[in-house]
Amino acid sequence: MSLLDVVAIVAAGFAAGAINVVVGSGTMITFPTLLALGYPPVVANVSNTVGLVPGSLMGAWGYRRELRGQRDRVLRFGLAALVGGAGGAVLLLALPPGAFEAIVPVLIVLACVLVAAQPWIARRLKQRPSGREHGGPVIWLLVLLTAVYGGYFGAAQGVLLLAVLGLGLSDSLQRLNAVKNVQAGLVNLVAGLVFMVVADVDWAVAGLIALGAATGGLVGARIGRRLSPLVLRVVIVVVGVTAVVVLVLR
Numbered sequence: 001m002s003l004l005d006v007v008a009i010v011a012a013g014f015a016a017g018a019i020n021v022v023v024g025s026g027t028m029i030t031f032p033t034l035l036a037l038g039y040p041p042v043v044a045n046v047s048n049t050v051g052l053v054p055g056s057l058m059g060a061w062g063y064r065r066e067l068r069g070q071r072d073r074v075l076r077f078g079l080a081a082l083v084g085g086a087g088g089a090v091l092l093l094a095l096p097p098g099a100f101e102a103i104v105p106v107l108i109v110l111a112c113v114l115v116a117a118q119p120w121i122a123r124r125l126k127q128r129p130s131g132r133e134h135g136g137p138v139i140w141l142l143v144l145l146t147a148v149y150g151g152y153f154g155a156a157q158g159v160l161l162l163a164v165l166g167l168g169l170s171d172s173l174q175r176l177n178a179v180k181n182v183q184a185g186l187v188n189l190v191a192g193l194v195f196m197v198v199a200d201v202d203w204a205v206a207g208l209i210a211l212g213a214a215t216g217g218l219v220g221a222r223i224g225r226r227l228s229p230l231v232l233r234v235v236i237v238v239v240g241v242t243a244v245v246v247l248v249l250r
Contacts, residue, residue, distance in 0.1 A: 005037055006208060013209035017055030017216025021062065021181060024158015026052060026216075028111055030209055031155065032242060039202065041104055042097050046195040047202040049089075049154060051209025053192045055217035056185030062221020066178035073169070074182050080144040085187035088151020089194035104153070105244045111156035112237045139168030143183065150187035151194075158184050 012033040016026025027048060034044035060067075067074065092100060142164045150157035161180045162173075169176060195201055 001204060008033060008037065009205060009208040010212040013051060013055070013212025014216035014219075015212075016052060016209070017058065017213030017218075018220030019216075020052065020055060020158060020184065020213075021059035021217055021220030024162065024180065024184065025111060025114075025156045026055070026213070027153070027155040028108070032108075034205065039205065040097070041101050042092070043200055043202055044205075045092065045100070045104075045153065046199040047205040048209060049151075049188055050192040050195055050201055051206040052154075052213050053185070053188045054210045055213025056181070056188045058214050058217030059221050060178075060181045060185045062218055063178035063181050066175045067182065070175065070179060073179055076140065077143050077165075077179065077183055078186055080140055081147045081150075081183045081186035082190050084144045084147025084149075085151035085190040086194055088148040088153075088187075089191035089199075090151075091148070092152050093194075093199055105248060107153045108155060108244050111159075112241060114156040114159040116237055117159075136168065139164060142168075147183070147187045150184065151191040154188070154191075157187065 009030075012030045016030045018026075019029060020026035030048045030052065031044055034048060035041065039047070143161065146157060146160045146164055149160065158180055161183050162176060165176045165179060166173075169179075
């Protein structure tokens with residue numbers, strides 16, 4: 001690994017940590033970066049998931065004020081995050097590597113669409129009716145399915161989670177975003193633990209991403225709301241489309 005590779009991975013981890021807090025699509029930065037550096041897709045995915053865990057935890061800590069009064073929500077949906085995240089990780093390891101390589105371009109395109117549609121999703125959430133303080137069984141199941149997706153790949157799982165929570169809960173977007181950060185952090189944590197035990201993790205890569213992501217998570221929680229969402233979305237979509245092109249042409 002060259003010095004330039006190290007700088008690129010740390011920088012990608014920092015960007016991903018910050019973006020995960022604000023937009024929820026940091027994998028769209030780190031995963032394509034690792035692919036561009038020549039890492040196999042499955043190794044890149046599991047190493048990325050492990051590396052992003054500290055960033056997710058730091059982002060959740062940064063949103064601790066918005067989490068006040070939401071303990072019951074976090075506990076209720078936390079179980080879905082843990083079960084779903086583990087299930088997605090096991091699914092990734094159970095399927096042959098060729099299946100992941102075939103599915104990833106589709107997932108990246110889906111993630112790009114979700115990121116691009118985020119302003120529309122946010123507007124729809126603002127128009128949601130009041131009176132829904134707690135999500136019902138259907139919302140819990142949707143959170144579970146989103147967690148399975150997050151454990152399997154993870155790109156744009158934050159956008160998915162925010163949309164699902166907005167359908168089932170009546171609260172401000174900032175408070176929902178705080179819950180989303182905890183949920184995504186739990187998914188990454190449990191999937192990362194599974195990968196640490198049984199997967200082929202590149203620990204050097206995971207460590208470099210963790211270094212950048214932990215700092216990025218704190219920065220994103222502090223100043224992320226001041227950044228232009230449009231610029232972030234454009235960067236993510238461009239990187240995602242580039243990754244799809246690279247995968248298809250390989």
